[in-house]
Amino acid sequence: MVQSCRDVFENVMELAKRRGFIWPTSECYGAVAGFIDYGPLGAMMKRRVENVWRDFYVIREGYYEIECPTIAQEAVFIASGHVKGFSDKMCQCPHCKEYLRADHVAEGGNIPNPSVMKNEDLAVAITSCKCPACDEVLGNVEVFNFNLMFSTTIGPGSQRTGYLRPETAQGMFVDFSRLLRFYRDKLPFGAVQIGKSYRNEISPRQGMIRLREFTQAEAEIFVHPNEKNHHPSFKRYAGYRMPLLTYIQQQKCENAVEFSMQEAVDKGIIANEYVAYYVALTHELLVTIGIKPERLRFRQHLPDERAHYATDCWDAEVFSQRFGWVETVGIADRTDYDLNAHAKQSGTPMTVFIQYEVPKKTKRRRIIPNMSVLGKQYRTKAKAIFDALTTATPNSEGADIEVDGEKIHIPANLFEVRDEVIDIRGEDIVPHVIEPSYGIDRMCYAVLEQAYDEDIADGEARTVMHLSPNVAPVQVAVFPLMTRDGLDTIARTITRTFHKKGILAEYDDSGAIGRRYRRQDEIGTPFAITVDYDTKENNTVTLRDRDSMKQVRVAIANLPETIGALVDGSITFTSLNP
RNA sequence: GCAUCGAUGGUCUAGUGGUAUGACUUAGGCCUUCCAAGCCUAUAGCCCGGGUUCAAUUCCCGGUCGAUGCACCA
Numbered sequence: 126m127v128q129s130c131r132d133v134f135e136n137v138m139e140l141a142k143r144r145g146f147i148w149p150t151s152e153c154y155g156a157v158a159g160f161i162d163y164g165p166l167g168a169m170m171k172r173r174v175e176n177v178w179r180d181f182y183v184i185r186e187g188y189y190e191i192e193c194p195t196i197a198q199e200a201v202f203i204a205s206g207h208v209k210g211f212s213d214k215m216c217q218c219p220h221c222k223e224y225l226r227a228d229h230v231a232e233g234g235n236i237p238n239p240s241v242m243k244n245e246d247l248a249v250a251i252t253s254c255k256c257p258a259c260d261e262v263l264g265n266v267e268v269f270n271f272n273l274m275f276s277t278t279i280g281p282g283s284q285r286t287g288y289l290r291p292e293t294a295q296g297m298f299v300d301f302s303r304l305l306r307f308y309r310d311k312l313p314f315g316a317v318q319i320g321k322s323y324r325n326e327i328s329p330r331q332g333m334i335r336l337r338e339f340t341q342a343e344a345e346i347f348v349h350p351n352e353k354n355h356h357p358s359f360k361r362y363a364g365y366r367m368p369l370l371t372y373i374q375q376q377k378c379e380n381a382v383e384f385s386m387q388e389a390v391d392k393g394i395i396a397n398e399y400v401a402y403y404v405a406l407t408h409e410l411l412v413t414i415g416i417k418p419e420r421l422r423f424r425q426h427l428p429d430e431r432a433h434y435a436t437d438c439w440d441a442e443v444f445s446q447r448f449g450w451v452e453t454v455g456i457a458d459r460t461d462y463d464l465n466a467h468a469k470q471s472g473t474p475m476t477v478f479i480q481y482e483v484p485k486k487t488k489r490r491r492i493i494p495n496m497s498v499l500g501k502q503y504r505t506k507a508k509a510i511f512d513a514l515t516t517a518t519p520n521s522e523g524a525d526i527e528v529d530g531e532k533i534h535i536p537a538n539l540f541e542v543r544d545e546v547i548d549i550r551g552e553d554i555v556p557h558v559i560e561p562s563y564g565i566d567r568m569c570y571a572v573l574e575q576a577y578d579e580d581i582a583d584g585e586a587r588t589v590m591h592l593s594p595n596v597a598p599v600q601v602a603v604f605p606l607m608t609r610d611g612l613d614t615i616a617r618t619i620t621r622t623f624h625k626k627g628i629l630a631e632y633d634d635s636g637a638i639g640r641r642y643r644r645q646d647e648i649g650t651p652f653a654i655t656v657d658y659d660t661k662e663n664n665t666v667t668l669r670d671r672d673s674m675k676q677v678r679v680a681i682a683n684l685p686e687t688i689g690a691l692v693d694g695s696i697t698f699t700s701l702n703p
Numbered sequence: 704g705c706a707u708c709g710a711u712g713g714u715c716u717a718g719u720g721g722u723a724u725g726a727c728u729u730a731g732g733c734c735u736u737c738c739a740a741g742c743c744u745a746u747a748g749c750c751c752g753g754g755u756u757c758a759a760u761u762c763c764c765g766g767u768c769g770a771u772g773c774a775c776c777a
């Protein structure tokens with residue numbers, strides 16, 4: 126491997142820009158920080174990454190995809206906590222004009238609990254604090270909330286406040302009742318969503334890593350709280366091993382230790398089977414799209430680092446040569462936080478009725494007042510007396526109750542005490558939610574950075590993207606060795622055959638054959654087919670492997686099947702005996 | 704958001720108070736029987752706004768974007 130004196134980030138972003146993977150947005154007007162455009166190859170690659178994700182979550186796990194609006198009404202985010210909790214208390218230093226976190230300033234001035242103070246009180250409290258930037262005493266400042274959500278109005282006349290969603294997750298929560306019906310009232314079930322989310326970052330940096338508009342792929346898996354240690358398919362990953370960096374190791378500054386998922390759950394390192402299952406699934410998914418296992422680790426959130434809703438959270442972090450360990454996937458146990466919050470805010474119960482295997486017999490005492498007598502006797506008080514009686518503890522004489530501070534004796538003949546045994550057939554429970562949340566853009570960046578390589582081919586430097594065939598934008602290139610003697614016609618026919626099979630093949634007859642190979646190497650096309658003079662003799666072509674640059678002859682008739690199998694990974698190039 | 708530095712064809716770059724160098728790429732042609740060969744031709748550029756000046760890509764100011772540091776990053 127030849128190391129350039131330039132940073133991999135610069136090399137890969139230059140290539141991405143030049144070849145149409147990633148562009149600065151609306152460049153003709155000047156780009157805007159925090160937004161990017163995916164060019165033709167980038168959009169195709171991103172779609173393929175999303176489709177690998179769908180293979181895992183939708184097809185294999187059976188969690189159907191839904192699609193909700195990117196704008197939602199204010200109530201949704203009041204319930205989710207984002208209106209209140211997704212903002213920072215800020216102020217501006219009147220001397221140096223620096224924007225400061227007001228609560229941080231207060232902490233520096235030893236003011237207790239600044240985060241729970243009202244803005245006005247906090248403003249008063251920090252008047253005597255010094256600006257950490259210019260060291261002047263702040264004096265009178267205004268404390269305001271900077272909310273990371275983009276806000277807008279719905280309809281004319283600004284009647285309703287709307288927000289661009291800061292995560293796709295809330296869609297699955299607000300649709301909970303519909304989803305529950307769809308899955309025929311049974312736990313566990315899951316729903317997923319791939320889509321745009323928006324956060325008005327104060328200072329987005331680092332290219333594709335921190336965007337103001339980004340694509341998330343999130344799964345919300347609803348599970349019985351007592352069943353979190355019984356994932357139905359846990360066996361699949363029980364023996365799956367990977368390095369885990371627990372919060373305890375982080376506190377001791379120790380390195381990650383390898384565990385199997387079974388061990389991790391047994392030893393209480395990962396909270397439950399569900400979280401462990403998706404930690405392992407995520408590992409497999411990321412490796413499938415081309416992340417090298419040695420540049421992948423799972424890090425547990427520190428207790429004070431977790432979001433307001435999570436009890437346990439593991440981040441899949443991918444190592445970037447430029448940015449270090451980058452959080453790419455978060456797998457959180459959100460408990461019943463979200464469903465409770467939406468149930469409370471909306472007034473719609475978000476529970477599942479769980480039937481007992483055997484109905485529970487329960488003794489119950491019911492007090493049935495004789496209202497035909499009590500009603501006439503107490504008139505307007507009758508309703509309150511009825512309510513009080515049902516919870517009273519009567520004796521043989523009758524019941525003593527209290528209504529509006531007045532003690533009333535109800536004789537025993539005015540009500541009936543009925544002791545009965547009833548069947549309790551089940552209970553309403555609020556499911557817990559396991560949430561794997563993927564940052565698609567970060568995955569795409571990691572894939573690009575790790576694929577980038579410069580090697581030496583036949584004494585010449587070669588730039589090659591070692592993209593995994595399942596995410597490479599163009600799957601196969603087709604070249605005629607010469608643009609004559611009918612070779613080009615054969616090559617075009619082969620290209621069309623691929624297209625009919627849904628394989629993205631690119632025909633190219635421009636320039637020397639070597640140049641054409643290199644062009645495809647640079648955009649990560651894994652395979653190239655060349656039609657040569659032997660083709661006319663025996664109907665075979667050469668199939669060239671991008672990484673090894675080796676070739677093997679394949680019959681034209683077998684091409685779509687062979688390429689299809691190579692792309693989906695069911696065979697390898699080496700198995701063709703090059 | 705503050706500070707420092709930067710911005711020249713698609714990419715990388717030279718250079719300048721009088722409209723710009725070279726390479727690669729791309730397109731067309733010649734040649735060529737498997738890894739960026741050669742030859743001819745063509746296309747294409749001084750980030751945006753204001754100021755100073757006869758004249759600004761160049762100097763000054765402001766902005767945008769990018770890199771770095773600080774702050775921020777549920």
